[in-house]
Amino acid sequence: MMTITEDALSPSDAIAGDGDQALAVRASAGDREAFARLLERHYDTIHRIAWRWCGDGTEADDIAQDVAVKLGRAISGWRAEASFPSWLYRIVLNTVRDRQRARASERRRVEAYAVQSLVDAQGGGGADDDPAARLWSAVGSLPDRQRDAVLLVHGEGLSHDEAAGVMGVSEGTVSFHIHEAKKKLRTMMQASEDELS
Amino acid sequence: MSDEFDLDILKTVKAPRPDAQTRDRAMREALAAFDDEKKSAATQGSASGSRLMTILQRSWSTILETLSKGRLMSGTAIATILAVPLAGYLAFMVMNDGYRPNLTGSQPMELAADQSQRADDRARREVARPAPEPAPREAEERDRAIVLSEAMPQAAPPASYIQQGAALNKRSLVGDGSAKVMPGMERLSRDRFESFETSSVRAVLEDPVSTFSIDVDTASYAVVRRALMEGRLPDPDSVRVEELINYFNYAYPLPDSREAPFGVNVSVSPTPWNADTKLMHIGIQGYDIVPSERPAANLVFLIDVSGSMDAPDKLPLLKSAFRLLLDKLDSRDTVSIVTYSGNAGTVLEPTKADEREKILEAIDTLQPGGTTAGAAGIEQAYKLARQARVEGGVNRVMLATDGDFNVGASSDEELKRIIEDERDDGIFLSVFGFGKGNYNDQLMQVLAQNGNGTAAYIDTLAEAQKTLVEEAGSTLFPIAKDVKIQVEFNPETVAEYRLIGYETRALNREDFNNDRVDAGDIGSGHSVAAIYEITPVGSPAVQNDPLRYGAADQAAASGDGSNEYAFLKLRYKLPDETKSHLITTPVGPEFDKASLAGLSTDARFSIAVAAFGQKLRDTDAVANYSWDEIRELAAGARGADPYGYRSEFLRLIGLAESLDR
Numbered sequence: 001m002m003t004i005t006e007d008a009l010s011p012s013d014a015i016a017g018d019g020d021q022a023l024a025v026r027a028s029a030g031d032r033e034a035f036a037r038l039l040e041r042h043y044d045t046i047h048r049i050a051w052r053w054c055g056d057g058t059e060a061d062d063i064a065q066d067v068a069v070k071l072g073r074a075i076s077g078w079r080a081e082a083s084f085p086s087w088l089y090r091i092v093l094n095t096v097r098d099r100q101r102a103r104a105s106e107r108r109r110v111e112a113y114a115v116q117s118l119v120d121a122q123g124g125g126g127a128d129d130d131p132a133a134r135l136w137s138a139v140g141s142l143p144d145r146q147r148d149a150v151l152l153v154h155g156e157g158l159s160h161d162e163a164a165g166v167m168g169v170s171e172g173t174v175s176f177h178i179h180e181a182k183k184k185l186r187t188m189m190q191a192s193e194d195e196l197s
Numbered sequence: 198m199s200d201e202f203d204l205d206i207l208k209t210v211k212a213p214r215p216d217a218q219t220r221d222r223a224m225r226e227a228l229a230a231f232d233d234e235k236k237s238a239a240t241q242g243s244a245s246g247s248r249l250m251t252i253l254q255r256s257w258s259t260i261l262e263t264l265s266k267g268r269l270m271s272g273t274a275i276a277t278i279l280a281v282p283l284a285g286y287l288a289f290m291v292m293n294d295g296y297r298p299n300l301t302g303s304q305p306m307e308l309a310a311d312q313s314q315r316a317d318d319r320a321r322r323e324v325a326r327p328a329p330e331p332a333p334r335e336a337e338e339r340d341r342a343i344v345l346s347e348a349m350p351q352a353a354p355p356a357s358y359i360q361q362g363a364a365l366n367k368r369s370l371v372g373d374g375s376a377k378v379m380p381g382m383e384r385l386s387r388d389r390f391e392s393f394e395t396s397s398v399r400a401v402l403e404d405p406v407s408t409f410s411i412d413v414d415t416a417s418y419a420v421v422r423r424a425l426m427e428g429r430l431p432d433p434d435s436v437r438v439e440e441l442i443n444y445f446n447y448a449y450p451l452p453d454s455r456e457a458p459f460g461v462n463v464s465v466s467p468t469p470w471n472a473d474t475k476l477m478h479i480g481i482q483g484y485d486i487v488p489s490e491r492p493a494a495n496l497v498f499l500i501d502v503s504g505s506m507d508a509p510d511k512l513p514l515l516k517s518a519f520r521l522l523l524d525k526l527d528s529r530d531t532v533s534i535v536t537y538s539g540n541a542g543t544v545l546e547p548t549k550a551d552e553r554e555k556i557l558e559a560i561d562t563l564q565p566g567g568t569t570a571g572a573a574g575i576e577q578a579y580k581l582a583r584q585a586r587v588e589g590g591v592n593r594v595m596l597a598t599d600g601d602f603n604v605g606a607s608s609d610e611e612l613k614r615i616i617e618d619e620r621d622d623g624i625f626l627s628v629f630g631f632g633k634g635n636y637n638d639q640l641m642q643v644l645a646q647n648g649n650g651t652a653a654y655i656d657t658l659a660e661a662q663k664t665l666v667e668e669a670g671s672t673l674f675p676i677a678k679d680v681k682i683q684v685e686f687n688p689e690t691v692a693e694y695r696l697i698g699y700e701t702r703a704l705n706r707e708d709f710n711n712d713r714v715d716a717g718d719i720g721s722g723h724s725v726a727a728i729y730e731i732t733p734v735g736s737p738a739v740q741n742d743p744l745r746y747g748a749a750d751q752a753a754a755s756g757d758g759s760n761e762y763a764f765l766k767l768r769y770k771l772p773d774e775t776k777s778h779l780i781t782t783p784v785g786p787e788f789d790k791a792s793l794a795g796l797s798t799d800a801r802f803s804i805a806v807a808a809f810g811q812k813l814r815d816t817d818a819v820a821n822y823s824w825d826e827i828r829e830l831a832a833g834a835r836g837a838d839p840y841g842y843r844s845e846f847l848r849l850i851g852l853a854e855s856l857d858r
Contacts, residue, residue: 030235032228039227047215060212061219068223072230074394094394097815098433132206139207145820154204161742168397168817170740182204 024084027075035075039068046092052155053096053147055140067095089156089166093148138188142181145169149177150185390434390638391701395816398695398732400741401686407694408709410702410716411481411680411725412437413671414645415664416630416638418444419654421813422845425852431813435638438698438810439727445806445842446668447724447799449480457780458676459483459719461767464800466790468730469830470808470822473738477684477694477729477762477784478800483676485722491674493529493590495547499578500563501598502536507565510656511632515597516560518629518661523557525669526550533581534559537574547585572612579615582624589773591674592624596644599632616648617715623773627672629664630654642701649678649718667840671720677769678718679777682727683709685764692739693732695818697807709768712777719769726803730818731762761785798834802843805831809850812857824854 020041026034046067051060070091078087139150145167152163153174160178164171399407417440424431452460462480486492498519506512526532527550534545534556545559578594586592616626626648628641638654645652651672653664664672681704686694708714719725732738763784768777790796793804808827811819828850835843 027231032231032235035231036224036228039224043220043223044215047220048212051212052210057213057216061216064215065219065223065226068227069230070392072227072232073234075231076234091394101430101433101815132209135204136207136210150204151207155207155210157208164740168740170738171742185204 020084021080024075024078025080028078028080030076035072039071042088043068046088049089049092049156050096052136052151053093053140054100055137059099063092063095063099066099067092070095083165086162086165089152090168093166097144135185135189138185139181141188142184146177146181146184149174150181153178390432391642392434393700395811395814396696396698396700396703398693398740400693401688401691402744405688406683406685406706407696407729408681408683408704408706409696409699409727410704411682411719411727412439412699412702412717413443413719413723413725414440414642414652415444416641416652416654417441419656419660420638421810422849423656425849425856428852428856430853430856433814436810436813437701438807438814439702440698441810442698442726442728442803442806443724445802445846447480447482447726447803449482449724449797449799451482451484457778458769458771461765461780461782463765463782463784463788464790464796465731465762465784465788466793466796466800466804469793469804469826470819471730471738473736474730474732476804477731478796478804479682479727479729479765480800480803481680481719481723481725481727481767483671483719483721483723483725486670486674486676488670491670491721493531493587494526494673495531495582495585495587495590495592496526496673497533497535497547497578497582497585497594499574499594499596500534500536500544501538501574501596502563502565503538504565505599506632508632511599512563512565514655514658514661515629515631516563517658518655518665519560520557521658521661522665522669523550523553525666531585531587532556533578533585534563535574535578535581536563537577538565543577543581547581575612575615579619579624582619586624593650593673594619594624594626594648595629596626597629597631598641599630613643613647616644620647620649625649625675628652631656646717647715649675649715651718651720663840663842668720668722671723674721675718675772676721676723678772679712679714679716680719680767680769681709681714681716683766683768684729685766686731687759687761687763688734690734690760690762691731692734692736693741695730697728697730697811699727709766712770712775724799726800728804728807762788793830798836801834802831802836805834806846809846809853813853824850824857828854 020038023034023038023041027038043064047060047064050063050067051057054060054063071088074091078084136155139147139155142150148167149163152158152166153160158166160171160174164174167174414437417435417437420435421431421441424435449462450460460482462482464478464480466476466478468474468476500515502512506515523532530550531547532545532550533543533547536542536544544562545556548555550556575594575596578596582592582594620626626644627650628645628648630638630641630652631654641652641654644650653660653672655661655664683706684694702717704714704716732740761783765782765784767780769780770777793801796804805827808819808822808830812822812824812827828847831843831847831850835847838844
């Protein structure tokens with residue numbers, strides 16, 4: 001397990017926590033104090049999720065900040081029937097995806113200008129000796145949905161059902177994505193193993 | 198390597214600690230957003246007020262954020278090509294975007310005004326939060342700092358200007374040459390779009406009623422088209438699916454009697470992108486007012502002639518568009534022109550529309566220059582509108598701007614109130630957006646919505662022709678206002694539903710019967726479509742598991758054996774009324790079409806557009822529906838297409854496909 005020092009809640013607690021639910025209800029009704037407490041409690045979690053998804057600390061800080069502001073705007077539209085943690089996951093994931101999308105199109109422009117000077121900064125990370133880090137960066141190269149499913153279930157420890165709620169798909173679809181992801185990861189990890197040896 | 202490797206080791210990957218400063222700042226900004234949001238609750242449209250909440254005060258702080266996070270931001274992208282000279286990259290982007298810096302005439306004035314506004318904002322921000330480092334001095338320096346700190350791999354995130362101030366000490370690494378292009382840079386990414394979440398699937402048992410306001414705006418389509426034509430996918434937040442759908446003219450049937458100002462047509466058909474769900478398509482068709490019977494129009498043009506309008510696709514295009522519109526008017530109508538820039542001024546007192554020479558001459562004298570002082574202009578425009586008021590006719594202020602709407606001393610709330618007051622007094626406001634680079638979509642939407650008008654975005658003369666000539670009737674002459682739709686789904690037949698688009702137009706359930714709640718308007722000959730994707734009971738596509746407790750009871754309680762899908766209610770007011778009328782239609786199996794081919798070409802085409810818009814927003818539902826399939830569906834429903842809009846749409850699908858790797 002990852003060490004949780006300041007995170008008020010572990011991932012699975014976050015799904016169960018009804019303290020959150022109560023705070024969220026109050027915050028959505030306009031209670032500033034409740035909103036502040038809620039955000040205070042979850043900021044580190046948001047940052048952690050963002051980092052796991054994008055793999056870059058600076059970027060994760062930016063995403064967490066974006067998410068915090070989005071929460072401030074959107075909390076009044078949150079309805080009690082939705083689980084707060086799934087809602088939170090959804091917002092973080094959407095933010096990550098939007099930024100990566102924007103970045104991809106930016107990258108295409110840059111490439112068009114400077115193909116020759118393009119260096120892939122992502123490629124040569126130094127963490128290759130750690131199998132977990134290697135696996136994690138392989139997961140980052142999966143298609144979005146598969147990556148989301150794997151990280152939610154195996155990284156964040158949600159059940160397939162909870163992950164389905166976050167991703168807005170059925171439980172079966174989550175299981176399918178994970179199955180597909182495992183197939184791809186197996187090939188990728190095998191290839192990198194061969195390279196190392 | 199073992200065959201079944203352990204994915205759970207992913208949990209052991211340690212995340213770094215969040216940056217404490219960023220965290221504090223995020224907390225403060227989130228609370229500010231929360232406060233803003235609370236202030237602006239209880240206005241028209243979305244339940245969360247998402248479109249309305251932020252007009253000007255907030256926009257300045259968010260623009261500054263987006264500025265840094267938008268184009269220049271692109272951390273990794275720039276970091277990866279340190280070898281590329283920054284100035285070259287900027288020039289490339291400028292070329293790519295067709296951006297033309299306006300360095301002639303009165304441009305410097307405008308820049309100066311821009312900067313003082315930013316300085317004000319910065320001052321506000323600094324009051325709000327203690328600056329740990331020497332505060333940034335000049336906009337250029339700040340920008341340079343952004344680029345630099347983005348380009349430098351470093352631990353602390355340069356997420357705010359305050360912190361970027363700290364990064365300034367590294368700026369000597371960048372040559373001075375690059376800084377000179379910077380002020381222009383800011384202008385590259387000032388288009389502003391309010392972000393919103395795509396509607397999610399709702400379970401009928403929990404949430405059987407869906408309520409929203411009609412939206413006849415079309416601005417989003419033109420923005421999307423422009424992006425695609427320029428070779429980039431549009432910002433998902435700029436894609437409002439209902440505006441894409443309603444950009445096109447449909448000819449849904451009208452009812453037999455003319456008691457209601459429009460016909461409501463419902464059909465239920467298979468979903469092209471999901472074999473296990475159905476689409477409930479609601480098409481509304483407004484009557485066309487016979488030209489000879491149309492009311493007289495009193496139009497006041499409020500034209501932005503600030504320095505930023507000096508671009509071929511702004512003021513000159515506006516002038517041409519205006520000439521086109523003049524052809525649609527005659528001796529019954531009056532036209533006035535007010536400009537706003539440094540000072541608001543009346544260019545043309547109310548003049549009969551058949552005095553063409555006089556009006557055209559006034560148009561020709563319009564020259565860009567000066568800064569934007571919108572508030573004075575808008576007051577002047579309303580004054581002229583009152584002066585030339587036609588009782589029983591159309592009284593409308595038509596604002597044409599590139600979005601740099603500086604309201605001066607008055608706040609946005611005040612501006613909104615003026616517009617609302619005038620609306621209640623019978624003077625409506627329409628907004629025509631021009632150009633890009635600092636197009637403020639959000640503000641334009643807010644203004645038009647509160648003024649009972651449409652917001653259209655005009656990027657080409659063809660678009661002007663469409664909005665102002667072919668659709669002059671619907672643009673100018675409203676036949677119904679505050680049109681709201683409420684659909685109650687039957688839990689016996691429908692398990693889940695999802696409204697496609699209209700996210701920013703959601704209303705609370707109780708708002709439907711509240712005549713004081715403002716909603717969208719329908720013009721003469723307008724056609725509007727709304728589409729629900731519904732999942733029948735027992736379909737394998739149901740996403741929510743049935744409830745273990747209580748659900749059976751509920752179903753039994755409501756069970757009167759009805760096989761209807763839903764009950765559709767629509768409320769509207771006639772343009773001069775304050776009390777609403779109600780139209781209801783039970784949607785039963787008789788509306789069912791066995792195949793898409795059973796639908797009208799118009800309905801099929803609108804479904805293709807819905808799929809297109811959702812795909813651009815990256816909506817899950819259409820993830821497995823290919824661009825090719827969309828094109829096929831649209832091509833088969835092109836119909837007569839006299840003006841070629843639908844053919845143009847087909848070309849856009851191709852562009853989107855090639856950009857969406």
